[in-house]
Amino acid sequence: MLPIRSLTFHIVCTIALCGMLCGCKDSENTTLQANDLDKKTYAGLEDVFLDTGVIETKGKYMLLVFGANGCTYCENLKSDIKAQLNLREKLKDFSAYYINTSYSKLHTFRIGEGAMLQEHSIPTRKLAEIYRIGPTPTLVFATKDGKTILTYPSYLPPKQFSALLDFIAQGSWQKANGDERQIATMLQEHLQAL
Numbered sequence: 001m002l003p004i005r006s007l008t009f010h011i012v013c014t015i016a017l018c019g020m021l022c023g024c025k026d027s028e029n030t031t032l033q034a035n036d037l038d039k040k041t042y043a044g045l046e047d048v049f050l051d052t053g054v055i056e057t058k059g060k061y062m063l064l065v066f067g068a069n070g071c072t073y074c075e076n077l078k079s080d081i082k083a084q085l086n087l088r089e090k091l092k093d094f095s096a097y098y099i100n101t102s103y104s105k106l107h108t109f110r111i112g113e114g115a116m117l118q119e120h121s122i123p124t125r126k127l128a129e130i131y132r133i134g135p136t137p138t139l140v141f142a143t144k145d146g147k148t149i150l151t152y153p154s155y156l157p158p159k160q161f162s163a164l165l166d167f168i169a170q171g172s173w174q175k176a177n178g179d180e181r182q183i184a185t186m187l188q189e190h191l192q193a194l
Helices: 004-040 073-082 083-089 124-130 159-169 174-177 180-192
Strands: 054-056 063-066 093-100 106-111 118-123 138-142 148-152
Touching: 004 063, 004 093, 054 063, 054 093, 054 138, 063 073, 063 159, 073 083, 073 159, 083 093, 083 159, 093 159, 106 124, 118 124, 148 159, 159 174, 159 180, 174 180
Parallel strands: 054 106, 063 093
Antiparallel strands: 063 138, 106 118, 138 148
């Protein structure tokens, strides 16, 4: 027969172990629910936006659209993409992801290729911090090797959004030689010329 202290210790350990196992399961269920909720935020645009479980360039320019629940302009952007076939077609030339900052999800972020491939697991909140996301929607464009080209924190009507996609896809931004301010100035001039 076990002494009372030893029995108490075993009971406490058993409860703790059960709690940890249940906690893991709850955490796993929460993650699965967040994945499902995240996908529901861009329902109808699965042909445009890739699953954010793994974020990578896939040899294309990358577009990260940071949105949030209750964001009217995020909904406007998604409605525009649904309604405008030309936007959908242009977005297929990008590795495009819609990241809902209202949910906590773990993203595998892959940058580079071959021996230079880097892979990081990053929660949604940290990803938003890395890109200094404030208002939503915020559009982040990156090169084919994952370097940020431009962060655009605003909604754009379809015509201007289309022009922004062209500005990136056609490489117009490269004339600024990596100068972020010059890229922003060139983009504004490009949009004002419409």
